[in-house]
Amino acid sequence: MSGKIKSKKGYSRLTVALAAGVIIALIAGYILGSLGKVPESNYYSLQQQYQNLTALVQNLTASVQAQKIRAAFIYVGPVGDYGWTNAHDVARRYVQNLFPWLETFYVESVSAADAPAVIDSLIAQKKVNVVFTTSFDFMDATVEEAKKHPDVIFFHCSGYKRDKNLGTYFAELxxxxxxxxxxxxxxxxxxxxxxxxxxxxxxxxxxxxxxxxxxxxxxxxxxxxxxxxxxxxxxxxxxxxxxxxxxxxxxxxxxxxxxxxxxxxxxxxxxxxxxxxxxxxxxxxxxxxxxxxxxxxxxxNWGVIYEDILMKIKEGVYNNTNLQNVDYWWMLKEGAVExxxxxxxxxxxxxxxxxxxxxxxxxxxxxxxxxxxxxxxxxxxxxxxxxxxxxxxxxxxxxxxxxxxxxxxxxxxxxxxxxxxxxxxxxxxxx
Amino acid sequence: MDIVTSLLLESIKASTPLLLATLGEIYTERSGILNLGIEGIMAIGAFTGFFVAYTTRSLPLSLLAAATIGILLSSLHAISSITFKANQTVSGLALAMLGLGISSVAGSKYVGLPLTLTLQPIRIPYLASVPIAGAFFNQDFLVYFSLILSIFMWFFLNRTKYGLQIIAVGENPSAADASGINVELVRYLCTLFGGALEGLAGAYISLAYLPGWIDGMTQGRGWIAIALTVLSLWDPLKGILVALAFGSIDALQYVLQPYGIPVSLLNSLPYVVTIVVMAVATILLAKRRVRPPSALGTPYIRE
Missing domain, CATH: 3.40.50.2300 (Response regulator)
Known part of the structure; x- marks a missing residue:
């Protein structure tokens, strides 16, 4: 009996010890657990907030990028010709300095045959959303490219073919x-x-x-x-x-x-x-x-024409669906020539x-x-x-x-x- | 001044850059080196001439600089084709593209800046008032220089020991080598000399003909000079004739325009004349046994 009690007692001591251990462990666990739980929940909420923020930043960036105009200029000659192409490039630099929301790119000495490939690569790699083609030779290439890229706005200088996303412009002397x-x-x-x-x-x-x-x-x-x-x-x-x-x-x-x-x-x-x-x-x-x-x-002074076109694109007056009848034929009155x-x-x-x-x-x-x-x-x-x-x-x-x-x-x-x-x-x- | 004299005056000006470049290429090719990079050397020569004249306000310095840059650029071709025995066609074409590209980039900031310091005509008394021929004596320094140089170059090539060495190296480099001529040295000197003249040819355009810098102002003259070298049968004196012929054909077009000849036909005149002259030259070549330097374009490797 005593052995039994002993054993019982022993068991009970062991039980007590174990129970105490368990309780301590539980308490410790609880405390630790609850301690851990607090930062853990904080962490998740922080992560959530971070993700929200990232999404917000991404949305903002996207909307800023959507508002940012990336315009490409396709030139028929070298910018150093001191004539036609030079005058367009002077105007490009003028609008680049004028508008903080504008980024411009140009490719010079482009032949009519190379124009489509040049335009494709500018749209694909530089993500341009406005393309100016500055030679009569580029007319048919521009018409085709405008059909191929309906979300890009095109403006062709000195031509007469237009489309819903293709306008024309000219400074007449x-x-x-x-x-x-x-x-x-x-x-x-x-x-x-x-x-x-x-x-x-x-x-x-x-x-x-x-x-x-x-x-x-x-x-x-x-x-x-x-x-x-x-x-x-x-x-x-x-x-x-x-x-x-x-x-x-x-x-x-x-x-x-x-x-x-x-x-x-x-x-x-x-x-x-x-x-x-x-x-x-x-x-x-x-x-x-x-x-x-x-x-x-x-x-x-091509600058006044480019300024007007880009400003109207920025303000949403011009978009990729309403350029069918947009034709600039600007002279003295508009200040395009002097x-x-x-x-x-x-x-x-x-x-x-x-x-x-x-x-x-x-x-x-x-x-x-x-x-x-x-x-x-x-x-x-x-x-x-x-x-x-x-x-x-x-x-x-x-x-x-x-x-x-x-x-x-x-x-x-x-x-x-x-x-x-x-x-x-x-x-x-x-x- | 009558029409003929004034047209000749203009034709001589137009032909001077062609003559300088052709003279340079004649010596280069006579030594057995084919330099197709003239257009590039001329473009950089034109820019250098303009740039130095614009910044230092000194014409002698700008001519010196243009010749020096011509020597430097042609040394690239000389090193690759003489020392490293590389393919001369490829090396020359690379030089042409390099020169056009570099001049375009370097010159981009200087477009639209006129040069007020230009090569002025020096009127030679009495001679300048002779009808027609007087056109030759109312020109600037580089025109006189190029004309005198052609005579000197002809004399040097045909009547001096060194000239004969150049011919020997271009015809049969191994025989020349065997007789103790330093083939590589002769070829180097001829190529660098050619480069200097091609640099000056470019400078003539930017200092006298169209003072200032515009991208592409050499307008393919370097390529024409290669054709003129063949047309001149590698002879500096005939170089004057072919360069002048080409200079006047261009000028003549606009005189003939009012006579009802279609402009597109007139525009093709230089090419028509090239074909005719080439045909005549070929016949002459066959008759008089004149032919290109035998070793032209082949690197010399000592056996």
Whole structure:
């Protein structure tokens, strides 16, 4: 019995000990457990919060990225051409600095055949959501790419094909060519004025016609002699064409070619032989290349167009479904173009007195100096309601046919497809 | 000034960079080295000439710099094709691309900056007033230099011991080697000399013809110079003729335009003339047994 009790007692002691151990363990466990449980629950809630935060950050980033415009510019020439492509790149840098939400990319010297691959890779790798293609050559490639990437916004410069996500834009210079023509007509002493054209496209023909109409308005006896280069960039050819014109008695030259070669040629003639050839700079500020010979010129400011397009995309005015009828045809009124060979200098001061000293009889303005006439026309074309247009009839073609009847102002479509020269131009409009 | 004289005046200017580059390539090829990198060397020469003139306001310094950069660039070709016996076509083409690329990147900040310091014509009294031929005597320093240089180069090549060594190295390098001529040295000197002239050819464009820097202003003249080297039958004196012919064809196009000839046809004139001249040259070559330097394009490995 006692053994039993003993054993019982022993058992009970063991039990007690075990029980105590268990209790201690339980308490300890409870305490430890509860201790552990607190941070554990905290940890989970922290993790939850972290995940929420991450999601929030991701959403925010996504929405910021969605608002961030990534625009690609496809250039046909090198940015160093000092003509067309350079002018677009100046504008690209302008909007890049202007808008903090804008990131720009560009690829230069792209051929029409390579354009689709270049656009595809910019969309795939750089995630661009706006694409500007800045050459007429890119028109068909842009149309195809716009169909292929319906969520990307496309803008094509100088073309006429549009789509729901493809708009068009252009900065037009003919008003300035007309004003340059007024100056050339007034300054020429030989009544022979030259024009060196790139290609016989409607755009260049329009510019030559506007220039010739300006000449005619102040000097009905002067003729405009045309030479074609068959290249947008060919400084050698431009120089040689100018030389050919000068050797035939031409003493004033305007041109369409992406270099200052003709200005440099005229300046060189002036410096070495004292011969004065009045020249008009093209596209980029070229006054510094020929301060003795540059009268004026045309300057383009693509920046205002890019600014307007990008701002409207940012504000949601333009999206990938409503560009079917978006076509910019911006001129003096919108500030996309400016008169002069240098921004802020419409006429080289050297020639101001010569222009003030010549007068012309205008039906409505009376006897007016050429200088004043230039600024009257400039203002009329810069106003909100344009009250003067060079292409107002009667305008005759070279063979004497009336192409624009008296009193009629030629519209966008007529000007867009010009393939004839006005009657004081000498040369072929087909090259 | 009558039309012919004024056109000739302009043609001489247009042909000068072609002449300088062609003269350089004639010596290079005469020694047996084919350098297709002229376009690249000219592009960097043009930029260097402009850059040094723009920053230092010194024309002698800028001409020196353009020649030096030409020597440096052609030394790349010389090392790979003479010392390492590499394929000369590949090495030359690589140099052309390298030169165009480097000049484009280096020049990007200098586009639209006109150069007021330019090579001015030096009128030679009496001679300059002669009708037509006077056009040759109312030109700038580099024009006179290139014309005198062609005569000197012709004389040096055909009438001096060293000139004959160059010809020997280009015709039969192992025989030249056996007779004690240092083949590698001669080839190095000819290639580097060619590079110097090609650098100057580029500088002529940026300092005299179109003062300033525009990307791609060499306009493929380096490639034309390679063709002109063949057309000149590797003769410096004929080099003047072929360069002038090419310079005037270009200028002539715009004189002929008002006569109703389609512009696209006129534009193809230089190419038509190239084919005609090549055909004539081939006949002449066959008759007079003139042919390219026998060892042209093949590296010399001593056996």
């Amino acid at each position: 003919y008003q300035l060519y007309y004003l340059n023509g007024l100056m050339a007509g007034a300054l020429t002493k030989t009544n022979k004025i030259g024009y060196v054209g790139a290609y016989p496209t409607p755009e260049v023909i329009r510019h030559i016609n506007a220039f010739a109409l300006g000449v005619k308005a102040v000097n009905p006896n002067a003729k405009v002699y045309v030479r074609w280069l068959m290249a947008w960039y060919n400084p050698d050819g431009a120089r040689q064409a100018a030389q050919a014109l000068v050797s035939e008695g031409v003493d004033a030259i305007a041109y369409t070619e992406d270099s200052p070669a003709i200005i440099q040629f005229a300046e060189e003639q002036y410096k070495t032989t004292g011969k004065m050839i009045y020249v008009f700079s093209h596209y980029s500020p070229m006054y510094d290349y020929g301060p003795d010979v540059v009268v004026s010129g045309e300057l383009v 008169l002069g060979a240098k921004f802020g200098m419409p006429i080289n001061p050297k020639f101001v007195n010569a222009l003030k000293g010549k007068f012309v009889q205008d039906p409505t303005l009376g006897n007016i100096s050429i200088y004043d006439l230039i600024f009257v026309r400039l203002n009329q074309m810069s106003e909100e309601t344009v009250t003067f247009d060079p292409f107002t009839g009667p305008i005759k073609a070279q063979n004497g046919t009336v192409m624009i009847p008296t009193g009629v102002r030629a519209g966008h479509d007529t000007l867009w497809s010009l393939n004839w020269f006005v009657d004081n131009v000498v040369g072929s409009p087909t090259g």
